[in-house]
Amino acid sequence: MAGYATKVKRDIARWVDEGLIEAPLGVRLSEDIERNGGSVVSFGTVLAMMAASLLAAAILIFIASNWEAIPRIARVAMLFLAILAGYLGGAVLKLRGQNAFGEAAWIAGAAAFGGSISLIGQMYHLSGDEAQAVLVWTACTGFAAIALRSGPLTVSAVLLAAGWMIMSAAEDWSATSLPLYYPLVAIALWAISFWTASVAARHLVLLSLFLFALCLYVRNESLDIAAVLAVLSAALFAWSKWYPQAAERLSGMGAGLTVHALIGFLVAMSIFQWALVEEDGFLAASIVTMAGIVAALILAGRDNAVLRWTAYVAFGFQLVFVYLVTVGTMLGTAGFFLVASIALAVLAFLIMRVEKRFAGQSRRVAS
């Protein structure tokens, strides 16, 4: 997705050159791309953000390692100044048209805030409840994302939220510590991502929800969770396939939504396979998984290269996994390589056939 805006703008320029569209329309289209490409992250932007985060880290480490030399009130003042400078400086940079550096400065501000929480913890010798601190960090970063309409801050908030969920779960796997209301947090972040036009944040929210389901399963060891995830993923797939307009309105992810539905389905089925590995249900689960992959390929593969390749890779993994579990122990290593080579050859042949067919269909549709 990173190069999408650049690519379309290049195409627009070519169309204008070739006289396909008028120059003013070309300008308007390019502007629209810029406006709505909130999540478009170029390599330069990423570098600027990394630079900003490093700067924030440098400041915090400097303050932390000179802890005793600086009077307390001065340390706190320095932290507050770093936050103020990050956000205000970012706004000034943005107003001057330095978008990437502006966003980077905001990320630095958010990082300084998180670092301040940990330094305050150090100041008062607080222990425990690191997850709680990350939650506060998440909430404040989310607030900043809303107020500044910033895509990168939204992405940061999603990553922090996922980090909070994992940290809470990791504190005690058997206990109640996994935040069961994480889906509500995810919904809130989803809503924020529309306000800030951050498609990347939505991708991460969906992935974090799959991770949440996985944590939930690890905690409860109940296959109901996997079943619910499988059904929900299938429903999401069907919805994005047959009601593309409604799905687009609520997700704005285009064909990406079907890919996520497939990933969710695969996570759910992997849980089933893992849990049933030594039991009778394993083969049934594997058949359902493979059928699901093929169905996804047939139903939505034509115009969706990412989905196709996700499906191919998953199918390859399935073959290896099923083989290892069922006959792998009987044949030994040489046999495994033999079967694997045959399977890979067959898979490659099938992929080429499928790709050719889809390409042919697309051409026919286009002409």
Add this chain to the structure above:
Amino acid sequence: MKRNWLLPAALIVALVQIAVLASMIAGRTAILRNGQDVVLEVQPVDPRDLLRGDYVTLGYNISSLSRDIFTSPENGIEGEHWVFVRLQEGENGIWQPVAARLDTPFEDETPAGQVMIKGMMTDAWRDQERLSVVYGIERFYLPEGQGRQIEADMRQREFRMRVAVAADGTPQIKAFLDGGTMLYEEPLY
């Protein structure tokens, strides 16, 4: 697009985040200023390596509670539960646990001469005679390079911690004592 909202919005974000941090500091300062002081005996938890990064991990004489002092000892409890513990000053100035209760604070008022402190149980309670509790004061951050010396001293002498306890039971480290001498004292800010 109109962008004159950007600077005020950035200012508000910065001020809100600073306010959140300031309220954390204010909360801790309030405990230091208004809380009741108790003195606890420091007991090293991990005799091999107390020093982790820039702090030492500490245990206290109240980190492990006997079953006898619980008002309603319940077996089979798992997960995170609050533990409310009443402390009373014993001989040699160390405060000792006299009563404890799970989940909710004591209904009656804390008797004179006692202080209620709040902690969290750390493992499931099945049949064992003692319950482990953490209070959020199990770390002491040290200036760089001083950790090893203190770690060595702690094995030989008795260390104490003066802790301020808020009315709701939240504790806050106030001073680290090497026997009778003050090692570190926390300023308010």
